[in-house]
Amino acid sequence: MDVKSTILSKYNAKVFKGRQDHLLEVDAGQTQEIAANARAVPGLMTNRGCCYAGCKGVVLGPLKDTCVITHGPIGCGFYSWGTRRNKARGDGEGRNFIQYCFSTDMQEPDIVFGGDKKLRQAIKEAVTIFHPKHVMICSTCPVGLIGDDIHAVAAEAEKDYGITCVAFSCEGYKGVSQSAGHHIANNGLMKRIIGADDTPPPSKYAVNLLGEYNIGGDGWEVERILKRVGYHVVSVFTGDGALADIARAHTADLNLVQCHRSINYVAEMMKTAYGTDWLKVNFIGLGSAAESLRRIAEFFGDQDLKNRTEEVIADELAAIEPDISYFKSRLEGRRAALFVGGSRSHHYQDLLRDFGVATVLAGYEFGHRDDYEGRQVIPRIKEDADSKNIETLTVAKDDKRYRAFLSPERYEELKSTIGLESYAGMIRDMPDGSWVVDDLNHFETEQFAKLLRPDIFFSGIKDKYVLQKSGVLSRQLHCYDYSGPYAGFRGAVIFGRDLTMGLYAPAWKMVTPPWKAGDREGDAANA
Amino acid sequence: MLELTPNTLAERSALRINPCKTCQPVGALYAALGVHRCLPHSHGSQGCVSYHRTFLTRHFKEPAIASTSSFTEGACVFGGGSNLRTAVKNIFDVYQPDIIAVHTTCLSETIGDDLNAYIMELTIPDDKYVVHTNTPSYVGSHVNGFGNMMAGFIRYLADARAAKNNRVAIFPGFVNPGDIREIKRLAGLMSLDCIMFPDQSDVMDRPMTGDYEMFPPGGTTIAEIQMLGGVLQTLALGEFACAEPALVLKSKCQVESDLMPLPMGIAATDRLLMAMSALSGQAVPRELEDERGRLLDLMLDANPYYHDRKTAIYGDPDTVIGLTALALELGLRPRYIVTGTPGELFTTRVKTLLATYGREDCRVKAGADLFELHQWIKNEPVDLLIGTSYGKQIAKAEDIPLVRAGFPILDRYGHSYNPLVGYQGGLRLAEMIASALMDHYDRTCADEDFDVVM
Incomplete structure (x- = not known):
């Protein structure tokens, strides 16, 4: 029996039907379709989180100049407090809200009689104690069910305190995964924040970094490189990010999209409203970082910038070459599986290739078909009941602020040469015979680990120890196991070091006690 | 660090800042992990259990398994009965636990899902069990959720007609596997035949062997929970986690309990050992x-x-x-x-x-x-x-x-x-x-x- 049949054969008919289109073996050269962004099957241990986790946890949580109040019982706020490694340094005034957790800690009477009074009071207290310029409200499941009008409370707070206050109805039951929350957060930022401050950038070549959450300091490494070449980063969505900067995002010349899944809505909407072009980039991996830099320089078309880009790439690569060669010698020939939330499962394949590590399986926790197959499929994606419940914002051209950086001819030219406003998806970059699995669950993780026997399984904390206990090195690509950065040139060295460290940990060789050495061979033989 | 925290205290009645508690369901999940071959199940949207598994895994550096009813907007409107039915069938088909321990969430509590009714209507395979408890996140904390899950197991399983046995029930409270091992050692040295409930040792502290077992050898067995109905007495450690299950066991099976603080420090450990000594009739040993x-x-x-x-x-x-x-x-x-x-x-x-x-x-x-x-x-x-x-x-x-x-x-x-x-x-x-x-x-x-x- 082949891999797919072996796994599906364990399922009952209904689950079989529900899961069969979420798994595929890559047939290079063929156009393949995968089912994605569909409901998880109840009872199968999915790794997915919820809408709130996508909105508050991913997109809004990293904003350091913003007091994000979770409106709900205590759990949701507590779990999303300081647990995602989205690093941030205090702003100019030493303010950093991300060390704090704010919650209305709703109690039974609030559920019975309504929680809006408590929310109003909580904002008042936050304003009194912290004097924030920006307050955001994120609602959790019961708030939507009891019908608290958080948007009215937010509007009132703006009037009463002269602050920016935006409410996000990101109840956990909305959509089918975190993805719905990303969309809701994108909508709120677009509606209320972007475009609020017209202060022009201090220098030319101004860009925004979209979908970079500064996990382990990735964003800082990317910014370091961009600044070296000569770019000015207006705003970052949202790692080490500030709403004050995001309000000026429309003044940038170009949007660089790192995590396609979580932020592509903003990129698209900004193109419509402000004419800002966007470019899908990937700063994970040496080849892809260099290629991204070249494409950005090509967008601006300035020869000096292009020359400078080549100088920086050459210099950065030369500086790390001895380390990269060494780690490559230790890693070459290994096989990896990757299961992460959105775009990382794709991005890290580039970095792994730099070290001679092949991908045998990759999947997204909450990707959509376009993340797998490329954006050309978007018009053909059928909306289901769950996705229809998430607002698709229609934005209009902002005549006052609309600014096309490129001439129409140049725009058309760059569309094909540097892939402006396009993303070809993950599958196209995957080797023939490798596996793509959407919303991989606990059962399938175990099965695939047995059947494909990868040397390294990149995943998250929930299955990390399942894999490690079965003898497969597992590294977390959500939090980098408290290491990083992994982005850019210097990050690649840290990644290579961490992988080598993990694979060659002395403990692996001692798993089988000497008195049992004859009983089994190759046990946990990673090293 | 925490530069925004002012020295001046302001009156707060609504805003919780940097909490020192979390919600009930995670406690229920942890309690259920202490039952042998049990899959904890969260009846709500899937984000809850994702957070809870993450939280427990980060604390123990061990897998924390649990499934979810994966509510969507439709389930909120029509009730989660259908999601629970589907989930239970799939769990028994795919993961094959002996028992599923369902806990609710603020979502299913707010819409008023009647778990008693849902579970009565389920088709449960022979020799398998589904139990539940209510853990509204807007009441109490994770500590209450832990006690409520224990009470749930007792309500469903403890057998009031069980033959009297010479064993003693020990409720170790919301503690680590290392604590449970220590309490077991003390009971052993005091010649006490005990039923530890729940028992996360050998579940949340598994050795590295190269083989992952979804259901490890540890945990209180279903038979042992049934036998709780016939034990001599309960030693319930930790009033906040264990008062509720001790009370439920008493009212259901007339088992008396000695509710005492966690045995931390000299006096509280002395107290536990003297209680053990009174039950086993054995003096505290020299060791x-x-x-x-x-x-x-x-x-x-x-x-x-x-x-x-x-x-x-x-x-x-x-x-x-x-x-x-x-x-x-x-x-x-x-x-x-x-x-x-x-x-x-x-x-x-x-x-x-x-x-x-x-x-x-x-x-x-x-x-x-x-x-x-x-x-x-x-x-x-x-x-x-x-x-x-x-x-x-x-x-x-x-x-x-x-x-x-x-x-x-x-x-x-x-x-x-x-x-x-x-x-x-x-x-x-x-x-x-x-x-x-x-x-x-x-x-x-x-x-x-x-x-x-x-």
Whole structure:
């Protein structure tokens, strides 16, 4: 029996039907379709989180100049407090809200009689104690069910305190995964924040970094490189990010999209409203970082910038070459599986290739078909009941602020040469015979680990120890196991070091006690 | 660190800042992991269980398995019955546990899902079980969720007509596998035949073998939970986690319980051993008396380093009460004792303890948060913090040594293997506390005050 049949054969008919289109073996050269962004099957241990986790946890949580109040019982706020490694340094005034957790800690009477009074009071207290310029409200499941009008409370707070206050109805039951929350957060930022401050950038070549959450300091490494070449980063969505900067995002010349899944809505909407072009980039991996830099320089078309880009790439690569060669010698020939939330499962394949590590399986926790197959499929994606419940914002051209950086001819030219406003998806970059699995669950993780026997399984904390206990090195690509950065040139060295460290940990060789050495061979033989 | 926290305290009635508690379901999930071949199941949207599994895995550095009903908007409107039916079928088909322990979430509680009715209507395979408990996140804390899940197992399974047996039920409370192992060792040395419920040892502290087992050998068996109906007595450790299940067992099966604090420090461990001795008829053996003596020896040897050091203790009520008792025995001076879990019983218990040692000069608060604790500390500093990982922010901001104890500890390895309970746990804590204080002194003192011998 082949891999797919072996796994599906364990399922009952209904689950079989529900899961069969979420798994595929890559047939290079063929156009393949995968089912994605569909409901998880109840009872199968999915790794997915919820809408709130996508909105508050991913997109809004990293904003350091913003007091994000979770409106709900205590759990949701507590779990999303300081647990995602989205690093941030205090702003100019030493303010950093991300060390704090704010919650209305709703109690039974609030559920019975309504929680809006408590929310109003909580904002008042936050304003009194912290004097924030920006307050955001994120609602959790019961708030939507009891019908608290958080948007009215937010509007009132703006009037009463002269602050920016935006409410996000990101109840956990909305959509089918975190993805719905990303969309809701994108909508709120677009509606209320972007475009609020017209202060022009201090220098030319101004860009925004979209979908970079500064996990382990990735964003800082990317910014370091961009600044070296000569770019000015207006705003970052949202790692080490500030709403004050995001309000000026429309003044940038170009949007660089790192995590396609979580932020592509903003990129698209900004193109419509402000004419800002966007470019899908990937700063994970040496080849892809260099290629991204070249494409950005090509967008601006300035020869000096292009020359400078080549100088920086050459210099950065030369500086790390001895380390990269060494780690490559230790890693070459290994096989990896990757299961992460959105775009990382794709991005890290580039970095792994730099070290001679092949991908045998990759999947997204909450990707959509376009993340797998490329954006050309978007018009053909059928909306289901769950996705229809998430607002698709229609934005209009902002005549006052609309600014096309490129001439129409140049725009058309760059569309094909540097892939402006396009993303070809993950599958196209995957080797023939490798596996793509959407919303991989606990059962399938175990099965695939047995059947494909990868040397390294990149995943998250929930299955990390399942894999490690079965003898497969597992590294977390959500939090980098408290290491990083992994982005850019210097990050690649840290990644290579961490992988080598993990694979060659002395403990692996001692798993089988000497008195049992004859009983089994190759046990946990990673090293 | 925490630069936005002002010294001036402002009245707060609505805004919780930097909480010292979380919600009921995660406690229920942890309790259910202590039942053999049990799959905990969260009846709500899938984000809840994702957070809970993450939280527990980060604390134990072990897989924490649990499934979910994966509610969508439709389920909220039409009720979660269909999701639960589908989930239960799939769980028994794919993962094959012996029992599914369902807990609710604020979502399913708010829409009023009737789990009793849903479960009665389920088709459950022979010799398999589905039990449930209600864990509304907007009531109490994770500690209540833990006790409620235990009560749920008892309601469904404990057999009121079970033949009387000579075993003793031990409810170890919301503790680590290392604590449970220690309590079992004590029971063994006291010749007590016990049913430990729940029992996360050999579930949440599995050895590395190269083989992952989804259902490891540990955990209280279903048969043992059924037998709880016929035990001699219950030793329920930790009033806040265990009062509810002890009460349910008494009302259902007429089993009396001895509800006592977690055996942390000398007096509370003495109390447990005497209760065990009364039940087994066996005197406390020399081995344990020696352990007790060694702990006392350390307490006296290092006494100057503990004496009158101002201490803040925070975390879950049972653990905090246990730590406070030990702190008082060591000669530390408790200054702030807080828990996030609401309930005035906590303040009563702590104040009684403090009064015993004439240490009334201490602020005690239930339903508190770490922001408030930090503000108190800013106004009057302490020398030592004892509590969970979330206090590390305060420790760094104010340069106060922190001894980690309780739930959750997300930033250290190996802690859950070792006990805080019993004389052994006391020995470990006493050493950790003295070392933390002395390391801090070494690091901050002037060169001329630096001693190689202390």
